[in-house]
Amino acid sequence: MPDNSPSANAKQPLGKPTIPVVFWLLLTISLSLVMGTVLLSNDMKHLKTVGHYFGFDLFPPDVTPPPPKAPPRPAPPATFTLPLHLIDPPVAQTVSTFLRTWRISGPAMCAALRDAGIETSDWAAASFNADTFECFFEHGAKREKDQLPSSIFVIVRGDAAGVISNMRVKIINPETDQNGQLDPAILRIFETMLRQPQWLDFHETLNAIKNLKDVKEDGFGASINFAREVLNPDRYNFTLSLDATSGPQKRTRSYFSDRTWLPSPEPTVETDVPSAQLSTPADAEAPARNADHPR
Incomplete structure (x- = not known):
């Protein structure tokens, strides 16, 4: 229900x-x-x-890219200024007062004499000593009545390496001009010998020789002597040698030895003055190398 x-x-x-x-x-x-x-x-x-x-x-805001940069301009090449004394050739006056050396070899000295008209022999071993090398020149003129014969003897000596030890000249009864000055053809011998080693501090020697006056100069181991013989006034002897005997000179020479430094170039032979040929005439009486000659 x-x-x-x-x-x-x-x-x-x-x-x-x-x-x-x-x-x-x-x-x-x-x-x-x-x-x-x-x-x-x-x-x-x-x-x-x-x-x-x-x-x-x-x-985000639009960012406009910057315009492309121009390529950088190449930098100018770097320039360097070197002091002139680094590239200039050595000054003979400065070199000769700092270090006295033969700045020319024996063979080159003989060649310089030949270029000046002095017909020296070739650089070769001496007949009396194989360790000594030399070149020489002899010239004798014809005897004139009671006058002494005029003669000239030149010799350059050194060693097999060409290092000069000394240079010597002997003139007998030399020819002179009306002013009593030495004949230019003979003076050329001394000009060449004094110019080639570049020992320019010996500035009075050549003028004295030209006037046949005795002169002797010494400087830093080098010795130049031109003198008339006491007992023979018509005979003159000239000697140019280098003998470093003092301590500073020996130390300087040892420091600048060729074993450490490159050798200096030989100076060129100057031919600014016409050379005068000295030759022996056919009828000349060539003087023998006796006691009168510096052998």
């Missing part, structure tokens, strides 16, 4: 009304459209403001 009790007929309580899901979906879409419209309006000003507020930039 049906339950007709009062509790069964009592009214049931009503539940809360439910909102359909479609409503929420439509509301979300509507709000999104409104917010999108607001954010995108006015050239997206509001959207940029929101992004800046939260610390990020949705639309």
Whole structure:
């Protein structure tokens, strides 16, 4: 039988009304459209403001790349200025006062004499000593009645390596001009001997020889002597030698030895003055190399 009790007929309580899901979906879409419209309006000003507020930039500004740089200009070549004394040739005056050496070899000295017209022999071993090398020149003129015969003897001595030890000249009854000055052809011998070693500090010697006056000069181991014989006034002797005997000279010579330094080039033979040929005439009486000659 049906339950007709009062509790069964009592009214049931009503539940809360439910909102359909479609409503929420439509509301979300509507709000999104409104917010999108607001954010995108006015050239997206509001959207940029929101992004800046939260610390990020949705639309970074366009950065125009800088124009390409021009290639760097090449740097000018570096220039260096060397002091002139590093490239200039050695000055003979300076060299001769600092270190006295023979700046020409024996064979070159003999060749310089030949170029000046003094027909010396070749550089060869001496007949009396195989360790001594030399070249020489002899010239004798014809005897004139009671006068002494005129003669000239020139010799350059050294060793097998060509290092000169001394140079000597002997003239007997030399020819002179009306002023008593030595004949230029004979003077050429002394000019060559004094010029080639480049010992230019001996500046008074040649003038004295030209006037047949005695002269003696010494300087830093070198010795030049031109003198008339006491017992034979018509005979003259000339000696040019190098003898380093003092301690400073020996130490300087040892320091600048060719074993340590490159040898200096031999100076060129100057031929600015025409050479005067000295030759023995066919009827000349060639003097023998006796005690009168510096052998």
